[in-house]
Amino acid sequence: MLTEEPALTPIAGGTDLLVHWPGNLEARKRDYLDLSRLRESQSGIVWEDDRVTLGPLTTYWDAITDDRFKKEFPILIVAARQVGAVQIQTRGTWAGNICNGSPVADGVPALMAVDAQVELRSAKGSETIPLDRFYTGYKQSRMQSDQLVTGITIPRRQFTTQFFEKVGSRKAQAITKVGVAVTHSDETGWRVVSNAMAAVIMRCGEIEALLSSDAKIRKPEDLLGAVDADMTPIDDLRSTAAYRRTVFARILFHALRERNVRVSTDAG
C-alpha cells in the first residue's frame, strides 16, 4: 500500500477528487493510486480498551451504522450525517476529509474535538500527528507527499458533553458557513473546534479557557472576546467575517444553553 512514487495521488472515495472530472484536464492527467481496492481490509473500525481506530478506507456510513460508535461518539455520527447526502456518505472517507484539508470540512472538526490522532506511513517509516496540529495553513498540512493516512485513532473517554452544530444555507448537502464542535470530559476538560471560521479548522484555546474558568457567560456577547482572540474569520463568497464572528458566538452559546451546560440563565 506504500509508495515511493510521490507523483501518485491517492484516491479513496473520490467524492472530492472526481467532482467535475470530465472537464478537469489537469486532474485527468495525474496518476492515481486507487486505495478503494483495499476497502475490504482497510475499512474496519477497530475497538480496543482505551481507543478506537478508523481505517484509511472507513466511510461515514461505516461509522453511522456502527452501534457502538453511535453510542460513544454521537458527535461523529451527527457530523457524518451532515456530509452531503447518503450517496456521499457511503463513499466518502474520514481520511479523505482530513487529507482534502478544506477549512469547511465537517468530519475534521468533530474528529478534532475528540482528540483524534492521524497515523501516517511512507516507505521511510510511520508517525502519528494529533489532528489539532496537523494543519499548517490553508489546505496545508504536515503530511508529506509520499505519506498515506493509515489510520485515525480516537481515545475512548467519558464525555459529559459532545455536540456538533453547523449553519449552512439549506438542510442537506449544504456547505458549512459556520460550524462548531465541542466536547467536555472531566479527564481532559473542554475542546472547542471552529469550522469554516479561519483558513484552517482549529481548536479555540481562549474559548476553552473561558469555559474552564468561573467567568459568568450569560449571553452570546460574553463569548466574543475569546472568539476574537482565537481567530480572524474569513470573508468569502459564502459569508462575511462579521457575520461569521457573531453567528459563531450565537450558535456556541445557544448550543450550550440548550444542553444546560456552562452558561448561566439566571438574571443575576
Added chain:
Amino acid sequence: MPDAHETNTIPIDCTINGERVAMDVNPSWRLLDLLRDHLGLTGAKEGCGEGECGACTVRIDGLPANSCLVLAAQAHGCNVETVESLDPESLGHLHECGTTQCGACTPGVVITADWIRNNPDSLEHGSIRSLMAGNLCRCTGYDGIIDGVRASIDAGASKGNRS
C-alpha cells in the same frame, strides 16, 4: 487532445446487474461513462456531474452511490446494480403516488427508494426525506416521492419482507 491515459487501459472484473463483466477500461472513464457509453445501460443519468443531484445513483456493494464520482476502474471487485436490474412490479407504488413527472430524476430516485425499502434499518439513521436528500427533483416538490417510498415500504412490510 488525447492524453497518455487515453491509450492505457486497466482490467476490471466486477458484477453488473448480476452478470460478470471482465473488461479493460480507460483510466479516465467514470463508472457512469462505463455504464452508459460502453455497456448500453442508460438508466443512470448525468445531471450535474458533481455529486449533487443523484440522477446517476447506482448501488455499489448494496449501497447507493453517485456513479459520476466513481472511476470505472474502481468498480473492480464490486457488485454494481443499476435501475435496469429492478423489478418493475416493485415500483408500482412510486408511480401511483406521483413520484415522477418529467422523469429525469426517476432512475436515481428509484434506486435509493428501493434501497430504503429493502433495508428498513436505514431508517434508524434518518427519515425517508433525509435519506432521499441526495436525489434532487425539480418537478414533484418531493411529497410525491416521499409518499411513494413510504407506500412501497408499507407494501414490502405487508408482504412479509420486513423482519
